[in-house]
Amino acid sequence: MSEQKEKRAQTSGKCQLCNETFSKQAMSRHLKSCIEKSASPKSATDRKAKAADTFLLSVEGRYLPHYWMHLEARTEATLRDIDELLRHVWLECCGHLSAFTINAKRYDVVREDDSWGFMGEEEEVEGMDVSLDDTLAPGQKIDYEYDFGTTTDLTLKVISRQASRPLKKPVEILARNEDPQIPCDYCGAPAKKICSYCVFEGGGWVCNKCKRKHKCEEEAFLAVVNSPRTGMCAYEG
Ligand SMILES: [Zn+2]
Ligand SMILES: [Zn+2]
Ligand SMILES: [Zn+2]
Ligand SMILES: [Zn+2]
Numbered sequence: 001m002s003e004q005k006e007k008r009a010q011t012s013g014k015c016q017l018c019n020e021t022f023s024k025q026a027m028s029r030h031l032k033s034c035i036e037k038s039a040s041p042k043s044a045t046d047r048k049a050k051a052a053d054t055f056l057l058s059v060e061g062r063y064l065p066h067y068w069m070h071l072e073a074r075t076e077a078t079l080r081d082i083d084e085l086l087r088h089v090w091l092e093c094c095g096h097l098s099a100f101t102i103n104a105k106r107y108d109v110v111r112e113d114d115s116w117g118f119m120g121e122e123e124e125v126e127g128m129d130v131s132l133d134d135t136l137a138p139g140q141k142i143d144y145e146y147d148f149g150t151t152t153d154l155t156l157k158v159i160s161r162q163a164s165r166p167l168k169k170p171v172e173i174l175a176r177n178e179d180p181q182i183p184c185d186y187c188g189a190p191a192k193k194i195c196s197y198c199v200f201e202g203g204g205w206v207c208n209k210c211k212r213k214h215k216c217e218e219e220a221f222l223a224v225v226n227s228p229r230t231g232m233c234a235y236e237g
Helices: 002-007 024-039 044-048 079-091
Strands: 012-014 021-023 052-061 068-074 098-102 105-108 141-146 152-164 171-176 193-195 221-223
Touching: 012 024, 021 024, 024 052, 024 068, 024 152, 024 171, 068 079, 079 098, 079 141, 079 152, 079 171
Parallel strands: none
Antiparallel strands: 012 021, 012 171, 052 068, 052 152, 068 171, 098 105, 098 141, 141 152, 193 221
């Protein structure tokens, strides 16, 4: 993991509301005011649409924080809506299980057979069809896991709850890190492939030219994608 850390670039991203570029930290501050501005209707048509409260959330790779997003969600959106967005944009490879943990309570994908549980009996488990309004408050930290084997761990934070414009979807992406451009282990050019066997040791990033220098078998290589799941299981975006 140490080699991986050295390669961590401070990634920036673009605000989808105003098109300006900010670092992750600056983006959290910026979006609060940018959402506020979006809530004050400028045109007569906008004025007809009723402004509603939304949650502003940040999400990042727990061990790979240069992968991050800022999400805006309707207060009546559910944890399942967030799960679906995370799977769609960042995670889904083979339909693995996932879970949120909020205040030591676990919100799991609902299983047909509840008796098939690998979590401790004492642990409180609920489904994901709960509204954000009932589960979240500003300042809260949320842990999320996708795939309990080759796990991708994410950390979400509730940045704020504010008046906003009406959202088109239950959860929208307001900003996302630009491609971190991780260098090839051999020549430093942007890596195009990642070895799924060596990714956990922080190595195995190769460009197409240097791929043959890496000793692992052909099946080990996955395309490098802009996601905290890059190089894991069968994930190629
Ligand atoms: Zn903006
Ligand atoms: Zn998978
Ligand atoms: Zn190379
Ligand atoms: Zn390898």
